[in-house]
Ligand SMILES: Nc1ncnc2c1ncn2[C@@H]1O[C@H](COP(=O)(O)OP(=O)(O)OP(=O)(O)O)[C@@H](O)[C@H]1O
């Protein structure tokens with residue numbers, strides 16, 4: 418196992434990412450409360466993009482708007498455009514179900530289904546009506562990609578709830594991989610895990626980057642530095658008239674640049690406050 | 694529940710004494726009163742069960758299961774009543790369980806909880822659960838009159854009243870079981886591209902089954918012990934054949950007990966006691982199954 422500790426230099430990355438998934442002037446509202454405003458951000462294909470910033474600045478909100486999970490929250494509304502491969506995912510002809518299949522999500526708290534390990538993985542392909550020649554192979558492939566196969570191959574029929582927290586989270590990643598998405602969104606996927614489990618997941622992200630576009634929200638600066646190709650820093654701005662604390666994008670760039678040479682004072686304050 | 698409450702009061706009172714805080718007579722008197730109430734309630738139960746056992750043990754034999762009611766107690770048994778109870782409960786389950794679960798799923802998973810109409814329904818389901826059972830008998834009776842059905846003594850008619858009686862209980866239990874399934878499970882399923890319906894049918898509902906089963910079994914055990922609505926619906930008949938279908942005539946164990954206790958001969962009282970024991974055993978068994986299911990599947994996440 419390789420534990421990547423150095424900040425990724427991003428030397429080999431293009432200056433502007435090829436945005437497979439892209440926000441254009443996105444505002445997200447909960448009722449009349451504007452939680453996030455005017456975010457324009459490309460998420461590079463086969464790159465890991467980290468979203469960082471203080472609590473309550475709307476990182477999770479923005480993340481949920483990227484695969485229409487916000488649709489499930491009463492009163493939540495997205496203005497602006499979120500495009501996936503050039504198409505607005507909020508467009509009239511677009512099916513939210515299909516969006517969520519193509520853009521998967523891993524949550525903060527591991528949330529395996531109360532089913533067997535095997536059924537957890539097979540669930541996604543089954544509900545999506547995917548044509549699968551051999552479900553056993555697909556389960557093995559997903560678990561292998563999520564670096565969990567060796568640990569669970571002898572107990573596929575056992576309940577997923579018997580796994581450790583770290584294993585459960587990797588199972589959730591495997592479950593997401595099994596439906597063959599293009600993008601994986603992760604909202605603080607390691608915040609409930611110990612350092613060893615965290616290192617495993619971070620390693621996994623390095624592997625997965627080759628096949629998937631990954632967006633990760635994290636409060637852990639070192640983690641962002643270790644896993645992300647690019648980093649977006651958000652903060653909450655208080656609106657004078659309404660008093661709302663609304664999230665704004667402060668700075669976006671290659672991770673090395675954000676951490677070593679931030680252009681905005683607020684980024685620098687935040688990073689040095691947490692880092693140094 | 695009640696004993697738990699008393700236990701707590703006792704504990705606290707004893708604690709108070711141990712700390713030397715309360716030496717006055719009043720807490721002690723209160724404690725004494727509580728113990729007395731508890732003792733009294735238990736005493737009744739014990740006496741009731743003991744006398745029933747003593748009275749009925751002699752007649753708790755095979756004849757109870759094989760014989761039909763007869764004019765002489767020695768030759769009489771509860772066979773049609775036992776079968777009738779089974780038929781009625783089966784019909785009740787068929788009517789109430791799918792409807793109750795479907796209603797609960799709709800209310801909990803799909804309806805907009807902020808809508809005034811849905812809130813109105815919700816409040817009324819709570820109210821319905823507290824309505825005396827005979828009212829459901831009257832309701833069924835008037836429905837039959839409206840439909841012009843003269844023959845009330847049919848399994849499905851009795852079951853209809855009982856199904857209405859336990860429907861609110863099943864709905865409430867199912868909703869609670871669904872609510873106990875964490876939101877994250879639903880989110881996880883939806884994030885994989887499952888539709889809300891798939892999420893409910895394949896994930897939420899199966900996860901809630903232990904809770905639903907517990908609530909449903911308890912509800913059915915209540916229906917099994919009911920006599921009032923069935924008496925109103927003509928369940929009190931002298932049956933000389935086995936109930937054999939949903940449209941068949943029937944009588945049930947509670948009604949048979951009611952009938953026999955009204956007779957002057959001691960032999961019938963013994964029979965009533967024996968049938969009561971059988972009913973008690975059934976009810977205790979159902980409750981035990983419900984408790985086992987609840988304990989076995991409790992706190993899975
Ligand atoms: N379901 C919701 N309904 C209403 N308001 C919400 C909802 N979820 C989040 N908010 C509000 O939106 C704002 C942004 O919340 P969000 O959870 O996106 O922040 P975050 O950056 O993810 O914070 P954290 O780092 O603590 O996870 C907060 O003010 C929050 O109160």
Ligand SMILES: [Mg+2]
Pocket residue numbers: 476477478604634
């Ligand atoms: Mg968050």
